[in-house]
Amino acid sequence: MRHFDLRLLAASSLVLVGLAHAARRPQYGGTLHVAIASTPSSLDPAALGQLDAVTCRNLSSLLFDTLVTMDDFGRIRPALALNWQAHPGNQRWQFRLRPGVAFDDGSLLTPGAVAASLRAGNPNWTIYALDDSIAIELNSPDPSLAAELTLPKNSIVKRLPGKVSGTGPFRVSDWQPAKKLVVAASEDYWGGRPFVNSVEITLGTSARDQMMLRELGKTDLIEIAPEQARRTAMEGRRVSESAALELVALVFTHQQPSPEDQKLLDALALSVDRAAIKNVLLQGGGDPAGGILPNWITGYEFLFSTEFNMVAAQQRRAEVPYAPAWTLSCDPADSLSRLIAERLALKAKDAGMTIRPISTGIGDLRLVRTSLVSVNPRVALTQVTAALGLPPPGLSGDNLEELYKSESALLESHRIIPLFHLPVNYGLSPAVKNWGEKRTGAWDLGEVWLGTEKP
């Protein structure tokens, strides 16, 4: 197991990429050009949830705020709520709102508007609009409610017919669904006017086209696939890298694995050669994963095995007289997933199993990629299990021992085999300053400013 050092993590996410804010103060002005692959058809955070979690959060954060935010160290910070209080038992929470904040349609942020927004995404919560605050009552105690409120789905949105309005640092100036989004700096933003005048985002741009645009100096910010990141950096291009926060895993789609299924899944897990996949397919990027959550979030992931042991895999397989041929589905548009699926099938064959990758439909096994958008382990585990259709972890407290037991139980259910944790990478032009890479790969484009360097 690789020795883990948070200082190195901080370095990888904040320093080595050469992106942290240097001691040159920010300048105002300019347009930041961005190209991404996603094609959102709506700007409502509820609809953006159909995108991958990182893109959803990043687009949402341009236009909308949440009551509270989480910093890179997992601490909750004020945003639209100035302060908050959990009543004893963590079942009732009260958040006092920041005064004087306005939506981009000019109307003031009120407790009623906040309550209406949160009710839409959380039908199980009872939300009261009070004088200058809101109160949230829950069916069961939740010590991590504040962390949950940092998620994009809890962005404060004013929904009008055919339009959504937010309080975020930017306002929409041009919106062509699935094609283009242009946002302009909000002059009166409560957190301070963004340094750039506008951000122009070209949507639906393939990875190859993004790279070409970057080469031609037509864009400042592009996405870079994890397996491309090292090569791109070695070619002298500027690459930012988050902490390893995207989970690549195999999910068994049958709700209740039989005892025979469990033995075969054990054999399959033992046949996965994570080191080889990391070296060859991931080009050295990412971390082999034994746990659902990475070690930098929990501190205990190393307890979960990532062992590759073909002999043990064959022995485990031999305990089942008849092994059915399983199908393995993955996103056909994701070349990395396809390659990993093929590699897994090959090794499974060595263990005596038949795994057949398929490009359509849902297989007995699914190769999934899902990003963590919270560094709070309780929220992250709940979010990942929901995204993957796994049973909720059923946590009542927020202590680490309970979390470990809950994650152990999920792994022992044989519904999921974690494979890797991957970072989120972006390519940046030299003009992009004060990028301030977050561990979660979150954009903070309000803080970005543009220098005069040529691409």
Added chain:
Amino acid sequence: MFNLLGRFSRFVLSLLLLSFLLGPARASDWSDPEQQLAQKITAITGPGAVSLDLVNRSSLSQADIDGIRSTLRNQLSAAGLTLVNPDQAAATVQVSLSENLQSYVWVARIQQGTNQPAIEIVSVPRVEPGTPLREPAVLLIRKIQLWSQEDPILDVAVIDSSPPHVIVLDPNKIAMHALEDGQWQLEQAFQVPHSRPWPRDLRGRLVLRKDHLVDAYLPGIFCSSAPGAALNLSCRESDDPWPLASEQVTLNGFFSPTRNFFTGALAPGIGQERTVPPFYSAAPIPREKYVLWVLTGIDGQVREVDGVNVQTLSRPGWGSDMASTKTSCGSGSQVLVSSNSDGATPDTVRAYEFPDREPVPVSQPVELGGRITSLWTESSGSTAVVVSRNWETGKYEAFRLTIACGQ
């Protein structure tokens, strides 16, 4: 009470501040988690022969690890366990010292026979690391930590009084703390009213005064304490210019109420120059018959203005912040300059002298724990306060920078 020349010398004050503020950076006390983990292990194994292996997966220092290993062994022995080699043990215990973002995570994996191993976890909130100093070249920049907090610090003023006080300016308030029995106690705090949102990269400055305690300058806002020793502040919207150096050198600059820089309009001006290009910071270098001003422009250029000529220097390694200091070392006047690092290393501050017009470095760069957010000359004119945001903790830390004469 707040006599700047009070009976506490700066040296004593510095020692007090140093002894208090460096306290948490000493080797940590791990006795509670050691005891907890030992109890959890003992509860599973019961008395008997066990082997203990300790693996470090964290950023703890070797000294801490050795200490934890030793204490854990002693605690287990005291609880009736006999520590033996694995081949003689009824139970093997592997303790991993791991960590996550907010805590050290100590995990004991206890294997008894062929049973499923038992896992016990103890978490310990992380402590803040200390910050190393570098060796000097000609002059030495000493840094003493003044304050640390999670909210941004815009400036800190130290009042040489009995007991010592510090005033901390942050985006929300001006707070005065007194050092009582080795602990900082909040004495007074005043909210800073502002009708407009603060600009990003918010800047602010505290200036101690002789006829009243303190003035605070923020973009579009001016706060001043009433005459006397207490921190009775009144704030108003104002476009009054900010002082650009200490009280000994009078030049004021108008600060943009919606941006992070001085507009370039000066009062009363540098010689005939009433306006200069917009700039982030300015430092005076007293000459025999005039004062040479060095300005860091928002265009990245460094300008020297003497009242007659404006000369532009290219200093790509310089950041946006400067602070002048009057000392008994070297030429008697140095300029502390922040680095324009590429972000791969923490920002630094280095001292320069200007024998002629060309700056000459006279100290090694002193490293801050992260990126510099503020650098101002203190009211005395002989020291500066720098604020940086620590990369490891995310906290804002204010340090006093003092220039000491080297060998």
